[in-house]
Amino acid sequence: MTNPFPHELSIGDVYYSPLILVALISFLAALITVMVLNKLKLTRYFYAPSYVFIAIMVLYIVLIDTFWIKF
Template identity: 70%
Template sequence: MTNNYPHELSVGDVYFSPMLLVIILAFLAAGLTVLVLNKLKVSRSIVAPSYVFIAIMALYMVLIDAFWIKF
């Protein structure tokens, strides 16, 4: 039984885990989401912004893994 999803991502001769790309994309998406929340002034009502950032990043990691890049 073969797996259709790549186990490694290659850049030149260096191999990376797909999870590294998922973490980077989730970090960028969470940062963009936090910027939007700050512009809309929703972040004033958040008690612990750093925990919310980590929670949003974890949510994006799950969504990216489920629908886009499988690791």
């Protein structure tokens, strides 16, 4: 029984974990989300915006891992 999903990404002869790609995509998505929240001035309701950024990033990591890139 083979797994149809890759276990690692290769660039040249160096292998990387797919978690690096997922973390990069989720960081960019969280950055865009926080920029939208700043434009809408919704961040003033957060007690600690930096923790909210990390929470949004973790949420994106879980969602991307579950539905798109499986590692």
